[in-house]
Amino acid sequence: MSKQKIVIIAGPTAVGKTALSVEIAGLFGGEIVSADSIQIYKGLDIGSAKVTQEDMQGIPHYLIDIVDPKQEYSAGQYVSDASKAIDEIAKKGKLPIVVGGTGMYIQSLLFTPGVTCGRDADYRKKLEELAEQNGSEYLHKKLEKIDPESAVLIHKNHLSRIIRALEIYHVSGKKKSEQKSEVIPRYDYLLIGLTDDREKLYERINARVDKMLENGLENEVENLIKMGVTDEDQCMQGIGYKETYDYLKNRKNRLEFIEKLKQNSRNYAKRQFTWFKKMPGIIWKKYSEKAEIINLVKEFINGKN
Numbered sequence: 001m002s003k004q005k006i007v008i009i010a011g012p013t014a015v016g017k018t019a020l021s022v023e024i025a026g027l028f029g030g031e032i033v034s035a036d037s038i039q040i041y042k043g044l045d046i047g048s049a050k051v052t053q054e055d056m057q058g059i060p061h062y063l064i065d066i067v068d069p070k071q072e073y074s075a076g077q078y079v080s081d082a083s084k085a086i087d088e089i090a091k092k093g094k095l096p097i098v099v100g101g102t103g104m105y106i107q108s109l110l111f112t113p114g115v116t117c118g119r120d121a122d123y124r125k126k127l128e129e130l131a132e133q134n135g136s137e138y139l140h141k142k143l144e145k146i147d148p149e150s151a152v153l154i155h156k157n158h159l160s161r162i163i164r165a166l167e168i169y170h171v172s173g174k175k176k177s178e179q180k181s182e183v184i185p186r187y188d189y190l191l192i193g194l195t196d197d198r199e200k201l202y203e204r205i206n207a208r209v210d211k212m213l214e215n216g217l218e219n220e221v222e223n224l225i226k227m228g229v230t231d232e233d234q235c236m237q238g239i240g241y242k243e244t245y246d247y248l249k250n251r252k253n254r255l256e257f258i259e260k261l262k263q264n265s266r267n268y269a270k271r272q273f274t275w276f277k278k279m280p281g282i283i284w285k286k287y288s289e290k291a292e293i294i295n296l297v298k299e300f301i302n303g304k305n
Helices: 017-028 075-091 103-110 121-134 136-146 148-153 159-172 198-215 217-226 241-250 254-277 287-301
Strands: 005-010 030-034 095-100 111-113 181-185 188-195 283-286
Touching (some): 005 103, 017 030, 017 095, 030 075, 075 103, 136 148, 136 159, 188 287, 198 254, 241 254
Parallel strands (some): 005 095, 005 188, 030 095, 188 283
Antiparallel strands (some): 111 181
């Protein structure tokens, strides 16, 4: 039985994924599945640069506004929801197009985990007791020493993920970040990595931050705080939200806040590039090479690549 064909458009923030995906969906009868860990949340619109109804141009989008801000949402849940959306799109005879910048979501969707690791209940209990006595940041520092790559990806307040990463190392002797994915993917996929010259991309990121602030990012975060959202909630770990939350709580120098927001956004784009470069089969193209991208999609659909 042949695997379902899907097109993935991945890449860093502000590189043009939304506009390109909508155009490709229009040309090839596609529908779009978001792969963005912040756009899944209701009410987190400005800071996530959430696709608007106008941007969608009538193309159905899935996995946007599906989670309340106080809820946690895992990569495993994403795989389940995205797989269902892809099946639904395929049943309609449409082309599933996965679009986003959350590398963990896309990798988890495409590949089954390569390393399975058992659990150690006694060790987990010990870690939980240490966290209760010393706080989750104490365990996060332990993780930084043994697996700095995972520590960068896991927020210091996300206790369950910190404990799991430490447990994996304890049980298997291997870092969580060293776990590899299976070579055989779940889908027959075309993975386009959208890129651009660094200077141009960083200019667009800086301009996007300015636009978010003009559009009311601070008011959006203030409203989330009024709803009871805190910096311990998963949604507040998103770039743009955690910096704004800290600023609103501490009211430090505004110019420093804006510069930090821009710097962190640029650094996040670097990390996105690093993540996607490791993914098998990725084809890097600039938005200006749109004609080539469209031809790649056409050949993929026709079975020529």
